[in-house]
Amino acid sequence: MQALPKIDPERVEAPQLRLLEGRNPALELGAGSLGAWILAFGTLSASGGHGLFLLVALTKLSKIPSLAEIGGPLHGAVVAWFVAAIPLALLALVLRRRFLRLPARGAWSLASACGALTLFAYFVYLRAIALG
Numbered sequence: 001m002q003a004l005p006k007i008d009p010e011r012v013e014a015p016q017l018r019l020l021e022g023r024n025p026a027l028e029l030g031a032g033s034l035g036a037w038i039l040a041f042g043t044l045s046a047s048g049g050h051g052l053f054l055l056v057a058l059t060k061l062s063k064i065p066s067l068a069e070i071g072g073p074l075h076g077a078v079v080a081w082f083v084a085a086i087p088l089a090l091l092a093l094v095l096r097r098r099f100l101r102l103p104a105r106g107a108w109s110l111a112s113a114c115g116a117l118t119l120f121a122y123f124v125y126l127r128a129i130a131l132g
Contacts, residue, residue: 033100033107040111043118044089051082078121
C-alpha cells in the first residue's frame with residue numbers, strides 16, 4: 001500500500017487553470033439549448049404517449065376506421081401526429097447531443113414547432129371529444 005503524500009500547509013499552491021480564449025464553455029456543454037431540448041422532448045413524449053394509446057386502441061378494433069369515421073382529414077392528421085411522435089421522441093432522445101450543439105435560435109425554433117404542433121393537436125383532439 002502506498003503512503004499518502006504529506007501536505008505542507010506553507011507550500012500549498014493555487015490550482016493551475018487554463019483560459020479558454022474565444023470560447024464559451026457553457027455553450028460548448030449545450031447549456032444554451034438544454035431548455036429547448038427539454039421542451040422538444042417533453043412535448044414529443046406527451047404526444048407519443050397519447051399516440052401509443054391511440055395506436056393500441058385503434059388496432060384493437062375489428063377494422064381500422066376510415067378517415068371519415070375518425071372525423072375528417074384534420075382529425076386524421078392529429079392522430080398521425082400523435083402516432084408519429086412515438087419514434088420522434090425516441091429520435092430526440094438518441095440525438096440529444098446533436099440537438100444541444102445546435103445554435104440557440106435553431107434549437108428553440110425546432111422546440112417551439114414541436115410544442116405548437118402538440119398544443120394544436122391536443123386542442124383539436126379535445127375539442128372533437130368534448131363537442132363530438
